Amino acid sequence: MTTSLNSSQALCALGRGVPTALTSLLLLLCACGDSAEVIDAPPAGAGGSNEPAPNTDPLYVVSTTVFSGEEAQGYLVPVTSLEPGTTFDLNNAIEAPDNTIAARPGEPYLYVGSSETPTITRWDLQGNGSFVEGPSLSLANLGLSRASVSLDLMYSAEKAYIPDDDNHQVVIWNPKTMEIITTLDLGVASEGALLPWMWISVRPDVVLVTVSWEGDFENDWSAFGDHVTVIAIDPVTDTIMSTTTDPRCNYLFWGSQTSDGTAYYSPFSYYTPIRSMLGDDRGVESCALRVPAGGKTFEDGYELDLSSLVGGRPAGNLFLVSDDVALIRVWHSELVAPLREDKSNWEDVIGEAGFLWWRWQLDSPSAEQIPDQQPGASEITGAYRVDNRNFLPRVSADYSSTTLDEVNANGEFVPVLTGPGNIWGLVKMR
Helix, strand or coil: CCCCCCHHHHHHHHHHHCCCCCCCECCCCCCCCCECCECCCCCCCCCCCCCCCCCCCCCEEEEEEEEECCEEEEEEEEECCCCCCEECCCCCCEEECCEEEECCCCCCEEEEEECCCCEEEEEEECCCCCEEEEEEEECHHHCCCCCCCCHHHEEECCEEEEEECCCCEEEEEECCCCEEEEEEECCCCCECCEEEEEEEEECCCCEEEEEEEEECCCCCCCCECCCEEEEEEECCCCEEEEEEEECCCCCCCEEEECCCCCEEEECCHHHCHHHHHHCCCCCCCCEEEEECCCCCCCCCCCCEEHHHHCCCCCEEEEEECCCCEEEEEEECHHHCCCCCCCCCCHHHHHCCCCEEEEEEECCCCCCEECCCCCCECCCCCCCEEECCEEEEEEECCCCCEEEEEEECCCCCEEEEEEEECEEEEEEECC
C-alpha cells in the first residue's frame, strides 16, 4: 500500500488560511525514555570528513519547528532509530528556516524547502553521517513566496513539482541539477474573495492537481467554494490533459491511495466543524471522492459522506493504513467548550482538543471509534509512510513537543518518536 500524504502542501495551506495558535511560550523539553543516537550534524557551512567505508546504518531526518512567543526556529535532526520509545533532542541539530523536507531513500541528498523564502536548499550526506550544505535553488524570479518540497512531489531523481498557489501554477524543477525545468499555468483563478489552493498527487502515469477555493484569513476564512476541480498533467510532456469541475464536494485537500493506485480525497478535519457552528454557507462538507487506478478525474457514482460513517459528526482526513482499512479524524463537540449563543467564540472552540480517530473498514456502512486515545487539537498537517510503516503526529497542547505514533490496520497507536517542537517532516536517507 502506498500513500500520498503531503505535509508540505498541508502546511502551506494552513499557514495562509487559518489563524495560528502557535503563540505559547514553549518549553524545549526532551521526552523521557531511551534516546536514539543523534548523528553529528554540523552547522550551516561546516564540513564533514568522509569515512573510508560508507555508513549503511539506518538514517532518518526529522524536520521540527520550535516556537518561543512569536519567534519560530526550524531544525533538521538526523536520528538512527524509529523503534518505539525513541526520543530526540536538538543538541546536534542543524538550524534551518521553518521548513519542509524531501529525500529519496538511498540517495545522499536532503532537500529543504523554506516556508519563509522561495528557496530550496540541498544538504549532502557525508560518509560519516554528517551533512554539508550544498547548492540552493531560488524561485523568487517566478513570483513565489515560499517553496514546498516532499517525497510525494518527486516524480523521479530529475523531476519534481511545487504547487504555486499565489500564481495559480505548478513549478517543475530538477533535483539533480537544482534547476527550474518549466512552469505550467493551470488556468484557474480567484473566485471573488475565494482563493484557489492546490493539492498535488504524483503518479507514474499522471500528475493530479486538485483545486479548492477558500477565503483568505484577512477577510473571511470560514467561507469556501461550492466545487472542486481536478487537473490531469502528463508527467512526460508536462502538459494539461484534462480539467474537470466537480460540485459534489466543496473542499478536498488530503490525499491517500491504495496499492493499486486508487486515490481517496477528503477535507482537512479542522475545517469540517465550522459548518455545524456557523451554518451551511460556511466551512466544508464531510465529503470524500476517489480517482480510480488509471483514472484522471473523480469517479462517477462514488461519493462518500464521512459524517454518515461516524454518527453524523463532522469528519475529514481520511487516511488509508492498508488497502482495506482507513482512519477518519472526527470532531467531538462534547469534548470542547460550548459554542456561545452569538457564536463569537467559534474560533477558540475549534482550536481545542476535540478530534478523535475512528477506524473504517472500506465499504462498511459505519466506522468505529478507536478506544483509549487522547483527543487532539488543531490540524494534522502530515502523515508519513516510512519503511512501509504509517506514522501520525501527535502535537502537545502547548506545541512544545510532538510524538509520532505508528498506526496499524487494527487502529492501534504505538508511540515511536518524541522530541521538541512541531514536527513537519520525516524522511529516510538510507
